[in-house]
Amino acid sequence: MVEGKRITQEEEKALRELFSCPGMPVFLLKNKDIDIVCPPDMVQARYSDKMEAIAFKFAEDSDADETPKIYLKSLKWPSLQFALKIDKNEAFSLFHAPHRQIAGKLIEMFMTTEPISDLLSLAVYCRERLNAFLFSYALTTALMHRSDTKHIRIPDISENFPAKFHPKSAINKCRETIYLNPKQKRPAIQIPFENVMSNVSPELKMNYFREDICVNQHHWHWHVIYPAEGPLEVVKKDRRGELFYYMHNQIIRRYDNDRICVGLSPVLPLEISHFNKCEEGYYPKLDSSLGSRYIAGRPDFADFQDVNQDGLVVTTQKLELWLNRIRNCISKGYIELEDDKVLKLTLETGCDEIGNLLEANSTLSKNYGFYGDAHNYGHILLANMHDPNQTYKELPGIMGDVTTAMRDPIFYRWHKTIDLVVQDYKNTLPHYVKKDLQCPGLSVKKVEVCRHGKSVDELNTFWEIDDVDVSRGLDFASSESVFVQFKHLNHTNFSLDIKVQNKSKDTQKVSVRIWLIPETDNSKNPINLARMQNLAIEMDKFVATVKPGESTINRKSCDSNLTLSFERSFPNRYKAEKIGKVTEDESWCTCGWPHHMYLPIGSIDGIQFFVFVMLTPFEKDKVESKDVASDTSIYCGLKDKKYPDRRPMNFPFDRIFDTDIKELDDLVDTYDNMATTKISIRHLNETRSGKFCSG
Ligand code: CUO
Secondary structure (H helix, E strand, O other): OOOOOOOOHHHHHHHOOOOOEEEEEEEEOOOOOOOOOOOOHOOOOOHOOOHHHHHHOOOOOOOHHHHOOOOOOOOOOOHHHHHHHHOOOOOOOOOOOOOOHHHHHHHHHHHHOOOOHHHHHHHHHHHHHHOOOHHHHHHHHHHHHHOOOOOOOOOOHHHHHHHOOOOHHHHHHHHHHHHOOOHHHHHOOEOHHHHOOOOOOOOHHHHHOOHHHHHHHHHHHHHHOOOOOHHHHHHHOOOOHHHHHHHHHHHHHHHHHHHOOOOOOOOOOOOOOOOOOEEOOOOOEEEOOOOOOEOOOOOOOOEEOOOOOOOEOOOOOHHHHHHHHHHHHHOEEEOOOOOOEEEOOOOOOOHHHHHHHHHOOOOOOOHOOOOOHHHHHHHHHHHHOOOOOOOOOOOOHHHHHOOOOOHHHHHHHHHHHHHHHHHHHHHOOOOOHHHHHHOOEEEEEEEEEEOOOOEEOEEEEEEEEEEEOOOHHHHOOOOOEEEEEEEEEEEEOEEEEEEEEEOOOOOEEEEEEEEEEEEEEOOOOEHHOOOHHOOOOEEEEEEEOOOOOEEEEEEHHOOOOEEHHHHHOOOOOOHHHOOOOOOOOHHOOOOOEHHHOOOOOOOOOOOOEEEEEEEEHHHHHHHOOOOEOOOOOOOOOOOOOOOOOOOOOOOOOOOOOHHHHOOHHHHHHHHHEEEEEEEEEEEEEOOOOOOOOOO
């Protein structure tokens, strides 16, 4: 891996610029920050003799002459034959094994090219020739992992590829308004509210969750930070397989909580088989941004079909076979290795190994040939139901792309299937016993939810309007800003007062774990602990120091280690930059859950939840290593560092409790280091202006 040489400001600006207008040649990029001047052999032959004339024509109305310039040099260009297999107009998919391998090789090229000036030249050379999304993914991943570039704030994916986040109709109107309206009078293009919340059919009620820009960005970021292919040091991260399970599992649990709030039952797992139908249809309304084609939808009750993509045949039987082999390995307690040996599933690493088998990470899966590629090919199969044999040369649907997959209701059902396999494994593990769950000497006396320092029994959610500038991702349009305006969920911030007692004579360091658990199901029937624990969502986890005697730990919701603040997760990066500089570690870790989606939506009448607080001795949780990530991140570890909590992810709600603990009260009554309080989440059906709303 490249080690810490400094990068010049011009190089940094140029690297950032390469993400703009992904379909335009580099010499036409329109940002005023930097003008990239490249030698003719760097661009495609069809442009090389026209470069100057075209660029001049394009810049006629701009002050391009004043723009600082960076001059790139020619290199001995590597062969890109391997990557040209993905056509410029094809949809690049991280779920498609040949695409992943190509991306892995490209990441490796970007990771190992030194110095930065050569990386810049190589990146431009690749940008001009390769599939835009493949290029963007590989360069993002490499820049985030190189020690000399990981501090760079890479423009958000929704800025670079707005067509993957906003309906085609809005993107078209943006183009129109650029030409019809002067910059000062340019209205923001509004996304209709029915795109956010609609009662026309039950599943459309969940649009606000599934189509949230930052929710989808979060998913993309996670997959960039945890790439499945590439150099080993990039792929093999601490507890990566377990984190794959945990991150997706928490998404599903959150989705189920929000479903309960809007009156829908939790999603059912999806059995992909010829004897079954895919009940939920979905129409994305998105443009592919490649070849300007709509991305195909899927009608209700579509048939599952075997898929032949680029000669790679994915059958429903094969998916089932792979999943059954993993289920078998769980019931036997070991993984069958390629050399006829076996690897025992242990308490320490079993979940991580199962996660790697399921995600079908060919580098980390202990026997990829045997356990296969179930999770990824589920995505592929679901993405190609409309044209399984490529008869009509249609692009795959949104389930084939990590930036869009979470928009589709079927995503949650497929991931629940994956999730239940891990749950099968967790169910084979011994119950937690007293020594796992207690925190000697420490008790939680009371938990209060507060607003402005006063105890409350209700929290509110509401709609908020904000704008996002999409000009950076509009090829062959103007460089001036044009905004899309949309509604998203938000909530009132709050804090927790956790009154604790330390009965020992010494100050003690503890981990504080905060969870939110629904009291009832979608029919308002109370649920027992077994059901609750599959719906419990982790809200925060931090380390606190508790003095002897009684004291109060105060924790603000906006300080949660789970979430990324609205400013930093919001795609309007230029505004985020004004809000403050980030440290090197923070710039790495931008994949928290969006803070504006921290609370489930609740309902007009209020939905009851328990806030569950648990203290555990930090001595038992801490990781013995110099390279421990700070506790600022629950969803992603930091590069080269250990995940900061030694307990299993989802602890203590990852395993079935002892038979005498049937209700949440039984748990809290047994352990005085745990406590709950009730809170009602009430949705105010009102709309407020957000920080980035132009009015
Ligand atoms: Cu993230 Cu299936 O792994 O979507």
